[in-house]
Amino acid sequence: MDRAAITGWGHCVPPSVITNDDLASVMDTSDEWITSRSGIKERRISHVENSDMAVVAGSRALAAAGLEPDDIDFLIVATCTGDRQIPSTACLVQAKLGTTKAAAVDINAGCTGFVYGLNIANGVIAAGTARRVLLIGVEKISAYLDFDERSTAVLFGDGAGAVVLEPALGDEGIRSMTVGSDGTLADALTATGAGTEYIGRPEPLRIVMDGREIFRNAVVQMGEAALRAVKDADLDLADVDLLIPHQANIRIIDSIVRRLDLDESKVFTNLHRYGNTSAASIPIALSEALDEGRIAPGSVVLLVAFGAGLTWGATAIRWGDRVEPLGQSDAELPPTELTGLELLIDEQRKKKAEDRARASVL
Numbered sequence: 001m002d003r004a005a006i007t008g009w010g011h012c013v014p015p016s017v018i019t020n021d022d023l024a025s026v027m028d029t030s031d032e033w034i035t036s037r038s039g040i041k042e043r044r045i046s047h048v049e050n051s052d053m054a055v056v057a058g059s060r061a062l063a064a065a066g067l068e069p070d071d072i073d074f075l076i077v078a079t080c081t082g083d084r085q086i087p088s089t090a091c092l093v094q095a096k097l098g099t100t101k102a103a104a105v106d107i108n109a110g111c112t113g114f115v116y117g118l119n120i121a122n123g124v125i126a127a128g129t130a131r132r133v134l135l136i137g138v139e140k141i142s143a144y145l146d147f148d149e150r151s152t153a154v155l156f157g158d159g160a161g162a163v164v165l166e167p168a169l170g171d172e173g174i175r176s177m178t179v180g181s182d183g184t185l186a187d188a189l190t191a192t193g194a195g196t197e198y199i200g201r202p203e204p205l206r207i208v209m210d211g212r213e214i215f216r217n218a219v220v221q222m223g224e225a226a227l228r229a230v231k232d233a234d235l236d237l238a239d240v241d242l243l244i245p246h247q248a249n250i251r252i253i254d255s256i257v258r259r260l261d262l263d264e265s266k267v268f269t270n271l272h273r274y275g276n277t278s279a280a281s282i283p284i285a286l287s288e289a290l291d292e293g294r295i296a297p298g299s300v301v302l303l304v305a306f307g308a309g310l311t312w313g314a315t316a317i318r319w320g321d322r323v324e325p326l327g328q329s330d331a332e333l334p335p336t337e338l339t340g341l342e343l344l345i346d347e348q349r350k351k352k353a354e355d356r357a358r359a360s361v362l
């Protein structure tokens, strides 16, 4: 049975930045509070849709793998903030990217979506039902932020990351995979205002979270999943060359690193620049880690994630010989003159108007 290996990678973050000080100018918060509670300094706000960011990240991953869109036979988009409810964002991406021979599907496992996607990609490659898979994690989570909900509004940002998976040629590839969920904790991290449950109800579109419950569960489940993934790969923690955790909160990451007794030099973080980009966080971090030379031929890379559901997952990957992209894509997002703050204020204004209109007819 073939095992899947990552042969291409890329990411796309929108250009408009919003800093903690920007947020403090429109809501009751401060750079000091956000930095000390989360480690986040700034995040990106998208002026385009999820599918547009996904296409750029996907094009870059295809170029890095030396492939054309038509080489892909299975396209997976991990997202919980897709462009539309129907059809899938994956189908919109397929049309824009021109992967005409690919089956396309979305998966929603919250911030764990990318790791779940790796599991599915590994499975279809092992089963022989697909040879080349494009997996994209993407979120336009700014659309779900609400300035009145300051404990969540400061934590998230937009972006996309992508990988290409193909059958491994040697002993590289996905060496273990563990995923889990606990739906009894669904309300600990949820979005109101979207979905059939909310028809006829006045709740606005926004993320609602029990921060402490999430924090507690994230530390336990990510720690356990990481340990299981290492064990199932017949490795020791000392064999891990780079841990790429879901980029939600530096205090969660520090707790896990302490629990695993890993050297900080073996941990990749970029959340200070992007915040929590949900399903996009690990593929953006993986792509940046490769760009920065943090992954060497044969490196053992441990990915671990946690998210709404609740869901969690981890995978140990042995990298192949190639850590350089085979090619570069010239795909870019359209430019924008708008700052992150201007985009967010505009989005909030439209959402408040919609909320008022909705409440008035109920």
Ligand SMILES: CC(C)(COP(=O)(O)OP(=O)(O)OC[C@H]1O[C@@H](n2cnc3c(N)ncnc32)[C@H](O)[C@@H]1OP(=O)(O)O)[C@@H](O)C(=O)NCCC(=O)NCCS
Pocket (backbone or CB within 6 Å): 028, 029, 030, 033, 034, 037, 038, 111, 150, 151, 152, 154, 155, 209, 210, 211, 212, 214, 215, 218, 248, 249, 276, 306, 307, 308
């Ligand atoms: C959200 C989180 C940062 C809050 O940190 P915390 O230390 O638990 O803070 P608390 O919820 O106890 O709030 C402490 C105070 O800060 C206030 N506060 C909340 N958000 C604030 C903000 N953005 N700015 C300033 N103050 C804020 C609260 O109102 C509270 O004030 P009070 O004591 O007067 O009531 C933290 O719980 C967390 O990171 N949880 C995990 C969230 C996450 O990663 N979710 C995604 C997982 S995929």
